[in-house]
Amino acid sequence: MQDSITQPLRSGIARVRGQLQLWPWRLIMRRLSMVTTVGMFLVLVMGTLVTNSGSAQGCGNSWPLCHGQFIPQFAVSTAIEFSHRAVTGIESLLVFALTAGVLWLWRERREIRILAPLMLIFLLAQAALGALAVKYPQTPSVLALHFGISLISFASILLTALFIHGISGWDRLRDRAIPTGFRRLVFGVAVYSYVVVYLGAYVRHTNSQLACVDWPLCNGRIFPGFIGGVGIMFTHRVAALLLTVGTLWLYLWSRHLRRARPDLYWGALAALILVVLQALEGAIIVYSKMEVFSTLAHGGLVALLFGALSALCLYVLPRPRTVRQTERASRAGTLPARATLSRRATTATKR
Numbered sequence: 001m002q003d004s005i006t007q008p009l010r011s012g013i014a015r016v017r018g019q020l021q022l023w024p025w026r027l028i029m030r031r032l033s034m035v036t037t038v039g040m041f042l043v044l045v046m047g048t049l050v051t052n053s054g055s056a057q058g059c060g061n062s063w064p065l066c067h068g069q070f071i072p073q074f075a076v077s078t079a080i081e082f083s084h085r086a087v088t089g090i091e092s093l094l095v096f097a098l099t100a101g102v103l104w105l106w107r108e109r110r111e112i113r114i115l116a117p118l119m120l121i122f123l124l125a126q127a128a129l130g131a132l133a134v135k136y137p138q139t140p141s142v143l144a145l146h147f148g149i150s151l152i153s154f155a156s157i158l159l160t161a162l163f164i165h166g167i168s169g170w171d172r173l174r175d176r177a178i179p180t181g182f183r184r185l186v187f188g189v190a191v192y193s194y195v196v197v198y199l200g201a202y203v204r205h206t207n208s209q210l211a212c213v214d215w216p217l218c219n220g221r222i223f224p225g226f227i228g229g230v231g232i233m234f235t236h237r238v239a240a241l242l243l244t245v246g247t248l249w250l251y252l253w254s255r256h257l258r259r260a261r262p263d264l265y266w267g268a269l270a271a272l273i274l275v276v277l278q279a280l281e282g283a284i285i286v287y288s289k290m291e292v293f294s295t296l297a298h299g300g301l302v303a304l305l306f307g308a309l310s311a312l313c314l315y316v317l318p319r320p321r322t323v324r325q326t327e328r329a330s331r332a333g334t335l336p337a338r339a340t341l342s343r344r345a346t347t348a349t350k351r
Contacts, residue, residue: 026164029101033161036098039091040154041303046084047150048299051143051204052292088127095123095157102160106167110320115160122153144201151197154303155310162311170263174319178261182253183316189246189271190309196243197302199236208232209290215283240279247275250312267312274305 099116106112129146163171203209211229212218218237224230247268254261254268278301284294 025101026105029098029105030161030164032094032098032101033157033164036091036094037154037158037161039087039094040157041300043084043088043091044147044150044154044303045296045300046080046087047147048296049292050081050084052290052295088130092123092127095119098157098160102164106164109163109323111163111314112160115156115163118156119153119160122149122156126150126153140202140205143205144198147201148194148198151194151303151306155307158307159310159314163314170315171319173261173263174315174317175324176260178257178264178316182257182264185246185250185253186309186312186316189243189250190306190313192246193243193306193309196236196239197306199232199239200302203232203236206232209285212237212286215286237282240282244275244279247272247309261315263315264312267308267315271305271308271312274301274308277301278305 099119102112103116126146126149129142129149132142206229208229211233212224214220216237218224218230218234224234226235251268251272254265258265278298281294281298281301285291285298288294
């Protein structure tokens with residue numbers, strides 16, 4: 001009697017599993033990664049709009065509701081803050097789905113085992129800091145950290161997307177040797193860029209954007225000093241100049257590696273273009289008196305620059321030895337005795 005009841009259920013489950021196995025899950029996850037990356041970029045830009053439009057308190061001190069309501073009555077500041085929260089909520093669902101998908105399909109790769117938790121950890125940290133900023137007044141240093149954490153969240157999603165798109169392509173270029181000095185320079189510039197980004201966010205949260213009324217000079221001086229808002233803004237400009245020099249050095253070195261490592265050349269070129277555009281956009285902010293689109297463009301360029309440098313950090317790391325061994329064994333038609341990857345991992349690597 002019991003078998004007659006459970007048998008149709010088992011058959012139904014088996015039928016559903018069979019249908020799901022026919023779906024192109026790898027293709028679906030790759031497309032989902034693109035959508036999630038664009039979504040997180042939009043969250044960053046909208047966060048810049050919230051800060052620069054003074055809409056951070058557009059929903060009062062209630063979170064996750066807005067003025068204690070699920071759908072509030074809209075003023076301009078309320079609409080901006082509420083829209084940012086709504087997009088962030090949708091993006092959170094996409095990140096959870098992407099994390100589960102990549103761990104299911106590519107969990108044998110060490111890169112995914114690192115990037116997937118990072119996506120979740122910094123997504124939750126970003127949400128937590130956002131809630132604290134609403135519920136309790138925060139200092140500019142803590143508010144600047146919020147943008148920095150959001151940037152790492154964006155970078156981890158971007159790297160995940162690049163990785164699963166490049167498994168059958170540029171990923172193999174990572175096996176080609178590069179100078180140790182170049183690898184150190186890439187990581188050094190990337191870490192330093194994060195410091196510059198933090199300084200920029202600190203400038204924004206201390207309302208020091210227009211402390212220097214001209215560009216590239218500061219109030220007509222080469223050295224205006226380090227006091228007050230002028231000092232904060234001047235420090236950021238000096239740090240940004242050093243970042244531009246470091247990125248230019250990175251690009252010039254990558255030209256010598258272009259034949260063997262075109263991925264590094266194009267990544268360094270993208271970073272150089274973005275850092276120059278970011279500097280020019282900083283000048284536009286000054287002369288436009290913080291026109292809203294100039295501030296949004298500046299925030300977007302910052303995110304893309306950090307993403308490009310983060311991608312270079314991934315590119316300069318060699319692939320795990322087990323992956324290289326499995327590929328060689330697969331081409332030879334045998335698996336090595338000490339291989340730690342399954343046949344499914346081999347298939348995922350070839351794809």
